[in-house]
Amino acid sequence: MLATPDGPELPRFELLGPVRAWQGETELDLGPAKQRAVLTTLLIHANRPVPTERIVDAVWQADPPENGANVVQKYVAGLRRVLEPGRSPRTPGSLLTLTDAGYQLSVGPDRLDAELFQQYVQRARAAQTAGRPGDASRLLEQALGLWRGPALAGLTGALFDAARDRLTESRAAALEHWAALELLLGHQIQLAPRLAELVAEFPLREELRYIQMLALYRCGRQPEALAVFRDARRLLAEEFGVEPSERLQELHRGILRADPALVPPRPPWPPAPVAYPQAPVAYPQAPVAYPQAPAAYPQAPYPPPPVPLVVPLAVATPTTGPPGLIPLWLKRTAAIAVPLLTFGLTSWAVVGFVAVRHRSRALGFVAAGLLGLLIFFCVGMELDGPGDEAGTWAGFAVLALLLAMLGGATAGALIRPRPTGPTWEASAVFAMGQRIRRDQARQLVEHHPAIARELQIGRPDLPRTFDDGGLVDVNTAPEIVIASLPGIGPDVARRILADRYDRGGVTSVDELVARNLLPRPVARALEETLVAVPPPLTSRPDSTG
Structure with a gap:
């Protein structure tokens, strides 16, 4: 809490949050927003005079009132009534005073x-x-x-x-x-x-x-x-x-x-009993009554043991997404050619079919218009009746047929067919599923390494019942698997395995970069694929045994 000086209690002010003023335990009503802004300007320059022009610039910025000095004087009078309620109207203020250099708000010690x-x-x-x-x-x-x-x-x-x-x-x-x-x-x-x-x-x-x-x-x-x-x-x-x-x-x-x-040695001073004073309303919450730190510091990470170099004869091929059914260029060609080859008689059907597949209301209107042209063609030919010479209605009918033919071909050329059905939907679901499985596998590696080793996470070369989303463990995967990754190759894979044998593996993929075994750009590109499964806490086998 703020200290209370001897003598009459002075108001205390708060800027570390919403601007507020207190008289003892009572919050003061600071009035309208502009009056509160005037007070804030004076508090920012507490115990220093502030020219009226600076107050106007701070409060009204680019839109000052015509009689800015009078408006500031009105708000200052309102603040005086709030901060010094017992003061006589004709008595000069003791907290908010007017000097030759401007208005000055006197704030007592420990009052802000x-x-x-x-x-x-x-x-x-x-x-x-x-x-x-x-x-x-x-x-x-x-x-x-x-x-x-x-x-x-x-x-x-x-x-x-x-x-x-x-x-x-x-x-x-x-x-x-x-x-x-x-x-x-x-x-x-x-x-x-x-x-x-x-x-x-x-x-x-x-x-x-x-x-x-x-x-x-x-x-x-x-x-x-x-x-x-x-x-x-x-x-x-x-x-x-x-x-x-x-x-x-x-x-x-x-x-x-x-x-x-x-990990430094234990501190030379004994930990003092924790009895923190309660803060008013903490922002953010201040730490409260920590328990004593453990007597022993956690041990440094264990050195991983070596992994035997066993290269399998074959590597399981990762699962890929489902293939496309019909090439997009063939769909577009058909959408253009069918209206031309049928002289516009099927234009409405082609565009209507695409409208239904795309669920497009605009294409539906185009298909309806093309169907209307075809109906006009049939009606126009019937209106002229039988005869060798075409009449007026027949000319309009032929024009409608030409418009239907060209309109259908143009619509087919402008339509951008997208892969539908199992091609794009299954691919999206497949990619999402792989990402989810990778995240689940990484959680096991981080929090339950023993289970991760039992499930053989990161070993695509072994038959498994757990799908880890295509991860590769740099600590146990054979050379042929590591070499198959983009940007690595056989030479880098051999260096990684040699270092793994000498030092016992790595605790993270970043350690490969620190040891100059993997370029940083390659490590970043393979962030979603590489993982370092911690080996079990066993001693390194004796090479002479």
């Missing part, structure tokens, strides 16, 4: 949450400098607990947007500082879920991703730590065309090689 937030952050830095990381973390939690939502919520304009960005940046920096302290204190298990929320909120802040990767790795969750780096690299490449920072890449390489330096 944005300033109190900065004070907590500065005290946290001092505590960390003094070697008290636990106190620093608790001070940052108190600072972050002051936030109730986006700063200056509901206000727009250049001044308010700049202030909001500045405050949001300060909050993000404080969150990074707090997360680093919690990791230093050994609270990585409790910190990991909170970091996932923060990374989703600030996806471009690499420091949060760095702390998240390190926390997950210290929890023994190496694949998830590598997935954080992969997501960051994909986001930066797609949005900005750049690679992650060198610091983040170095951490990624350290996790791949299980660098012992990434």
